[in-house]
Amino acid sequence: DDMGLGKTIQAITLILKLKEEKKLDHPALVICPTTLVGNWLKECNKFAPSLKALTYHGPERQLITAHADLVITTYGLLRREVEKFKKRNWSLIIIDEAQNIKNVDSKQAKAVKALKTGGSIALSGTPVENRLSELWSIFDYLNPGYLGTRQNFSRRFAMPIEKYRDQKKIALLQKATSPFIMRRMKTDSSIIQDLPDKIVKNEYCYLSKEQTAIYQRVVDTNIQEISNSEGITRRGLVFKLMTSLKQICNHPVHYTKRGTVVKEHSGKAEMTISLLEKIISAREKVLLFTQYKEMGNLLVQLIQTELQITPLFFHGSLTRKKREIMIEDFQNGNVSPIMIISLKAGGTGLNLTAATNVIHYDLWWNPAIEAQATDRTYRIGQSKKVVVHRLITIGTFEEKINEMISAKKELAELTVSTGEKWLSELSNQELKEIFKLS
Incomplete structure (x- = not known):
């Protein structure tokens, strides 16, 4: 199939x-x-x-x-x-x-x-x-x-x-x-009638040994500091920890800023290459979203090394002219079947219906922002089914927050209006439970 x-x-x-x-x-x-x-x-x-x-x-x-x-x-x-x-x-x-x-x-x-x-x-x-x-x-x-x-x-x-x-x-x-x-x-005509227009799949990844060691060390170092702080200082420390753990889950090099990006050092990197191989073999196009321009650059290197393909990379530093050329190349050309997009630069307003696949490399924990990004391809003018892959690292805060949002409708509605701010209001014990490895 x-x-x-x-x-x-x-x-x-x-x-x-x-x-x-x-x-x-x-x-x-x-x-x-x-x-x-x-x-x-x-x-x-x-x-x-x-x-x-x-x-x-x-x-x-x-x-x-x-x-x-x-x-x-x-x-x-x-x-x-x-x-x-x-x-x-x-x-x-x-x-x-x-x-x-x-x-x-x-x-x-x-x-x-x-x-x-x-x-x-x-x-x-x-x-x-x-x-x-x-x-x-x-x-x-x-x-x-x-x-x-x-x-x-x-x-x-x-x-x-x-x-x-x-x-x-x-x-x-x-x-x-x-x-x-x-x-x-x-x-197949008999299949297409039974499919929803958009299929959303959670793709679960494991931390590598390198990721696990760094993740544990960062949690141990920061959680005590958070427990001893309050007010705006505490909120700042929670956001700092969350950003660090997101980067570790993305790839150790994203956090350490050192070394070469190797797929075996990150569960998400391995999953992404596996998904891209299938998408390319099916002659389909894909949008790959990340919150971080830095991670986008690492993904460009990784894809070039593993797949011998140079992906397009749409980010905020591009001039308007370069953006327009890149969109035209992706929509109507054969330059590359992969477009990496930094979420802030390309999360809204673009029309990229040539893609039938979306990969969310890291999640924003705001369903509205995620939906807006997905809607770059899932929109009027899209004649094919769209498959959306959400990468989630097992046993980490990513899995726990995703489960919390999925289980509580009111929490999902809260994240639409406040983004990730609600996390900083959790108690010290709740934060320990969310951030610890399991």
Whole structure:
């Protein structure tokens, strides 16, 4: 399925149905990229709270499956600890972003295929990225032998299709694989009627080791100072702490002002690159919002390094002429499918309907400002569905404030009128609870 059409929820629904029908004799296992572990757990808790889901991830991980319905882990951990997983029985195995096993000779693919299971599901928006052999590898996992040996498949399908675009072979391969594939695209007339005009998704990220250490140190240093202050001084210290923690959650380099921006040092950076890869492979355009011009510059560097694409960067220092040229290039040109926008410079007034995706890298905690930014593309003139990704770091103040605003309508209304000022009025104990790592 295309991104945003609910592959994760469909898979969770199946696990829930198996449990209800008492067919889940052993836990289900989800194997996914590290960036998606938090999302899987959050989606389970939200849509299927009766499922006992656990993650096998992080330094204190334990594979205790006695009372679990679902275990969520990563390709990397499975590859390194495959013997541990092979000793368990799994009622169902779901591999998310299944293109991760496209290289049949890789240790990762071999580890996945070594597990015992009663059934297998592969989730992917891009089952074939470069060569048809990638599709063969996924089918070799789902239904071993169905498409013949690798050599036979290459001779019978891959070579005629890739080299000569043989239409008969294409039709034959589609006929052979179609009973095992559910393929839905946002452009399908039967799908588009069922979709809301705007899909908003919370994308949950983990802090890296580097981020965790800095975050804890900053909280410990500042929370005591806040407790010993009052009035305008206290409010200033709360805002200072909140800004520091936002920057740490964005990327350690954003806070320290030193070093090179590396995606592995930030959960948000990894998630952003993962999302951008999918968006670009679907030939779509995206707006990437951040509150900070400095973070925008870091994102430009990161995207150039990881994707070999130079994004457009719309910020307050541009002249009016440069802004107009940049908007025209994005709307009607092929200069870049990515536009980074500093929220204050481009949060209102722009018409950027060429984008069908929005990523909020850091959140303002003001639904009105967030909606105004999203409406750069979700507006009159937009003929396609818009998918909005809100990046939230698990276990930090970002997750806790987001939950507070979501749970209390009156708080959401308060943030519209006061922005983040309400945070400075919280008690010392409430601030400790919000800012501490969990």
